[in-house]
Amino acid sequence: MDRAEKGAFITAVAFMGVFFALIVYAAKGLNIDVPTCITDVKPFTQGQVIQHAPDRYEIHYLAKMWYFEPANVEVPVGSTVDIYLTSADVIHGFQIDGTNVNLMAIPGTVAYARVKFDKPGVYHIVCHEYCGIGHQDMATKIIVKAGEQQ
Amino acid sequence: MRVEGSVKTVILGEIIFPIVLLIFGIYHGLMQVLYRAGVIKDMSFLGIEYYQGLTLHGVINVIVFTTMIIVAFGNAVFLYYLKKPLRPVVQWVSFLLMVVGTLMAAWAMFTGKANVLYTFYYPLIAHPAFYIGAALLLVGSVIPLFFDWIPNYIAWRKEHPGEKVPLAVFGMLVNHIMWVIMLVPVVIEVVFQLIPVSLGLIPETNPSLSRTLFWAFGHPVVYFWLLPAYVMLYTILPKIVTGEGKLYSDSAARFAFLLFVLFSFPVGLHHQYTEPGITNSYKLIHAFFTLGVAVPSIITAFTVAASLEYSIKSKYPEVRNSLFYWWTKIPYISLEGDKWLVSYFMAGLLLFLVGGITGIVNASYNLNLVVHNTSFVPGHFHTTVGGLVTLSFLGISLYMVSKLMGKDIKFKGLAVIAPWLWWQGMLIFEYAMSVAGIHGFPRRTNTGISYLNPDSPLYRPEWVGYAELTVFAGFIIVLGFIFWAISFFGTIFSPKVRESTIEFPTASALHDEKAPALNRLTPWFAVSVLLFVLSYIPAIYDVTKRGVFFDSPGYNDKSPVPITKPQSAKEDQRNTAEAK
DSSP: OOHHHHHHHHHHHHHHHHHHHHHHIIIIISOOOOOOOOOSSOOOSSOEEEEEETTEEEEEEEEETTEEESOSEEEETTOEEEEEEEESSSOEEEEETTSSOEEEEOTTOOEEEEEEOOSOEEEEEEOOSOOSTTGGGOEEEEEEETTOOO | OBOOHHHHHHHHHHHHHHHHHHHHHHHHHHHHHHHHTTSSOSSEETTEEHHHHHHHHHIIIIIIIHHHHHHHHHHHHHHHHHOOOOOHHHHHHHHHHHHHHHHHHHHHHHTTSOOSTTTTOTTBOOOHHHHHHHHHHHHHHHHHIIIIIHHHHHHHHHHSTTOOOOHHHHHHHHHHHHHHHHHHHHHHHIIIIIHHHHHTSSSEEOHHHHHHHHHHHHTHHHHHHHHHHHHHHHHTHHHHHHSSOOEEEHHHHHHHHHHHHHHSSTTGGGGOTTOTTSOHHHHHHHHHHHHHHHHHHHHHHHHHHHHHHHHHHHHOGGGTTOSSGGGGGSOSSOOSTTTHHHHHHHHHHHHHHHHHHHHHHHHSGGGHHHHTTBTHHHHHHHHIIIIIIHHHHHHHHHHHHHHHHTOOOSSHHHHHHHHHHHHHHHHHHHHHHHHHHHTTOBSSOOGGGTTTOTTSTTOOGGGHHHHHHHHHHHHHHHHHHHHHHHHHHHHHTSOOOSOOBOOOOOOOEEEOOOOGGGGOHHHHHHHHHHHHHHHHHHHHHIIIIISOOOOEEOBOTTOSSOSSOOHHHHHHHHHHHHHO
């Protein structure tokens, strides 16, 4: 290995090292983490919205060929929402536009993410995993309403 | 060197057969952008549905085309560098298995019995012919390694004690041994999960496990496509760029290949960052190794650029002291001798630069939440596999066909422009897909009838401009392919002017050290397999014992009613519902 080659190698490793350190910082320090394996909520067969407090919600999303249950949900601005997602049939995708919520719905498992809606507006959710002939019509939304805070 | 009649036919078949299919693959690529932008607002066009066309586009382009061209290139490399004949029986068995397998899978896809995309995620289930055909194709592709390449390699080592095996042989050998290792998980998935369900032998299986096994194969496979391109960049490109160029460092090239051996396998969970059922710390470990596997590509970037610089500067003394001007002396568009091939490699490399950066973004764990399953991902891999890999394979196919058939390359001008049209189109395509992806534009979706349809309640106007840009890009890419195809088929149908031979321009190494550790494959592969197994034990435990509550029956893409009706799953579901 000559000097230039060593330089290139060390630069490459250093760059990747910095990237990895930033990833770990974002995950552990800023709590921007990817979904993990949860076992305390079992796969459910009905979608529902549960309100725990004025600004605390739990939504159980059931993805089915080719719709989400519950359909459009309304929450007040500033709400923190715990999202649980499962599938009744094949694999579906679930992304809330404008947030970091990006999940897969796999039958037999439950995916979990927490999101806080600080800005009012319409948050579109699309199924982004191919799930059969009706896939392109599988979408829903969360409407975050302004001025309804207590 | 001359090539025996029957083996020559096989190698030519392994090039021409997948390229005829590739015409369908590219056609469906164009159809994709038209559907997605809403130019075609329909579920199907000329009897082929959107998702059926997407399955064809994926399977033909990255499973059939890549695998068969890699086997053809490997055969030619072993033949030319080891100067040992290939065994016609082995070659024919391998070729016929691949052809029969491909035709079985193609029948299932063209008749709409396998609209499952090229990842065939369970619980969607295809006709058994699709899985059995794919399995035959894969089995056929490993036969030359065991019965031709390894025996010839061992015999060569005995006859040349202490000598290093030629770099191209080293690279193709490493690549194919990796191929055999990575096939193990997907073979387990197909043989023990998918084929039994699709034949109705078992009513249900575990979808999370099948995804995990799939991606244990699905990531290393991209390096299986990439390493042959690297072999060409190391051995062929420096030689043809000036006529007498050299590879900067032989050891660096071998080291890069061996880093791929180590780090290609423990990385598959980076395709599963967003899924439930797998503890996120295991995903973080795979993120670490994924950034590690970027290192050999950066080393390759250095070695290839250094080889280009050395080769150019040794021919043009006037740029010897310049940092940047030597780039202008590269024969980007030249009709002289074999220099037309430089266009393919340079256009591919420039695309790969973009693909590498977007790949590191994808690999970056929590950053993946922004882009997962959006059009960012197809944007990324059209500049890697659709960029460097495809362009170098198209270039080398044209090169090998002209040598093996003893013909001059026809329409060389079109052949030289083709990769630059392709490059320009892909760059626009990648830009539009990536930026739209960051705005949530989903991949694998017939968006033209819903999200990009002004009459639909789902209309999302913010995606329209990007989708229209991909249509423009698609036409440029296809024009590039047509230019290449005119040259390719023009060459095939032109009269024979020379004897049939196989030969590769080969750069010797500027820095050529004896590095015995880099030439012993067994210890590297032993560590690699150990790392592979260790990195997957926790994930497999999660998806079989902890995170998955029940197995699932199989589904057809047209109906929400399962096609295999298990009673146990129904009871399980009822029990869990009651338990809540």
